[in-house]
Amino acid sequence: MKRACLLGWLMLALVAPHASSADAVAERGRYLATAADCAACHTQPGGGEAYAGNYAIESPLGTIWSSNITPSKNYGIGNYDEREFARALREGVRKDGAHLYPAMPYTSYAKLSDEDIHALYVYFMTEVTPVDRASTETHLPFPFNLRFSMAAWNVLFLDGKRFSANASHDEAWNRGAYLAEALEHCSACHTPRGWLMQELSRQAYAGAPLGSWYAPNITSDPVSGLGGWSDAELGQYLKTGRVPGKAQAAGGMAEAITHSLSQLSDADIAALVRYVRSIPPIKDATVQRPAFAWPGSPMPESAIRGTANEAVSGPSLYSGLCASCHGARGEGSRDGYYPSLTHNSTVGASRPDNLVAVVLFGVDRTVAGKHVLMPHFAEGSYVQTLDDAQVAAVLSYVRQTFGPGDSMNAGDVARIRQGGSPPVLLGLVRYGALVVLGIFVLLFGWWFGCRRRKLGARV
Known part of the structure; x- marks a missing residue:
């Protein structure tokens, strides 16, 4: 009896630290998923099941439906191993090899550390409830429906480098940079995009149209950006979505504050403020007053x-x-x-x-x-x-x-x-399609004319 009790206590002593460690990793993954704002896009508003997808993202190129990222083996990511999970997050490539559209901010998640990728994987696989339901398929118009074209886009615009600390700044600033550039993917909304829908890094955080909304300039410029805000005001806005005498959050920013920013620790909010306030100023000459x-x-x-x-x-x-x-x-x-x-x-x-x-x-x-x-x-x-x-x-x-x-x-x-001004890319594609159609019509006319002449010669 004593031996059995002793053996039981020994097994408990060996297992308990491991279980506690696994729980801690999963809990860290939960926090990271919140910081990455996964729920905002992968949970249907109005009571949808967590991470089951089916959220309509109205992009300039058409509606993109978010996928089910619960551990469902039939409809979600339940069959992903950690390497495949990391590839989807960092490279925008699904388990089946299909490419994701950059509405999924994998260009920012590419900076995530291996440790954080592991914690996210543990959380989604062990703590998220699987939902066995398919999400709506995304069907963009030609040629945007050719997902393989994203491979070329990634070659041109995906920087796969992990985040590395800047030795000239302290730990708090670097934490804020990691949050803004990787987890919170702030540049995905606040940075203007080029004609191929890539972020224009030279104008980082200078403000950009976002469908019907506009993500404002958040650089440190005192007139065009956030230079006229105090640290306390910016921190209050990120945490609550409102600062009397300054602003109130709506649209996508309200979603980000609801699902993510309001749930960050005070230390992380302070780090974000520290970093955002240091972003080099970019002035819009047309703006004369904050x-x-x-x-x-x-x-x-x-x-x-x-x-x-x-x-x-x-x-x-x-x-x-x-x-x-x-x-x-x-x-x-x-x-x-x-x-x-x-x-x-x-x-x-x-x-x-x-x-x-x-x-x-x-x-x-x-x-x-x-x-x-x-x-x-x-x-x-x-x-x-x-x-x-x-x-x-x-x-x-x-x-x-x-x-x-x-x-x-x-x-x-x-x-x-109607969703804002269409992007240049859409106009170019439409123009290109008209050119191709015109060439086809001319070739068909030439072929038909030749055929009629041959028939006439035979008669």
């Missing part, structure tokens, strides 16, 4: 009411649809839930894209159990559906009253409603 620096000169409510043509009058639309939350003078609510429109980066930005997108698509973010919601005014709105002319009218009033003073037209709104 987006948050417009004080506003609101009209009195008595001057707004009774305006002629109220259906398309900016002041009247503002009074009827916006003032109840944001205040007649744009002051916002006392508790800050509804933000002020003065000193507001969305209102004062040089580009109106995000302001239009907020009206069309609303705001929806949840941080620390606090849900922030602004209704949308597009088709199906439970408040009121606004057409392009009405959106342009009310936002012209907002920009003229609380922002830089410019006007908008229905065409601006229509462009953003």
Whole structure:
């Protein structure tokens, strides 16, 4: 009996440290998956099962559906070994050899360390619940449906180097650089892209269109970028999605804060702030004042009411649809839930894209159990559906009253409603297709003419 007890204690002593170590690795993987914002793209909004995919990513080239990355052996990554898992993350190549589109930010994940890849693999294989359900297949138009073409794109634009610490900076700065450049993949949204959809490294973090939204300049320039923000303000924004007198997160940034940034440790947030604040400034010569620096000169409510043509009058639309939350003078609510429109980066930005997108698509973010919601005014709105002319009218009033003073037209709104301006690549492909079609028509005409002449000669 004593021997059996002794043997049991010995086995427990040998197994327990191993189990504890495995649990620690899996828990680290959970944190890394959060930092990498995997859930934002691989979990369907509105109660979808974690990491089961089927999230529609509206890219300029068409809709890309995220894949199931649960350990399901039939529909997910359950049959991947660690090498195959690493290849998918770093090179954008699936187990079956098919290439992923760079909507999956593997160009950033290529910098991940071997240790972090291992922790992520352990987490997904041991802690994530398998979901046996296929995700919607992605079918982009020709020639973007030719996935093998991504092999050539990778040769040109994929830098497979792992992240290496910069000896001229301390540990906190390097941690922030690793978070921004690898896990959080900030450049994937905030860096302009070339005509082949590659990131333009010389303009890193200078701001870029993102479909209907615009990811702003986050370099340290004091006018065009974040140079006018304090460390505390930037940290608060990353953690909560709002800084009164500066900005409120919406669109993709709201998703990133909800699923990822708000759940990072204070030390990691501080490291991110440290790194982002050190990004070399890139100035946009067209920007004369920081987006948050417009004080506003609101009209009195008595001057707004009774305006002629109220259906398309900016002041009247503002009074009827916006003032109840944001205040007649744009002051916002006392508790800050509804933000002020003065000193507001969305209102004062040089580009109106995000302001239009907020009206069309609303705001929806949840941080620390606090849900922030602004209704949308597009088709199906439970408040009121606004057409392009009405959106342009009310936002012209907002920009003229609380922002830089410019006007908008229905065409601006229509462009953003439809997903933003198409990329150069799409235009080149369409033009190339027309050229090929024209050549085909000419060759067919030449062949048909020759055939008719031969038939005529025989007769």
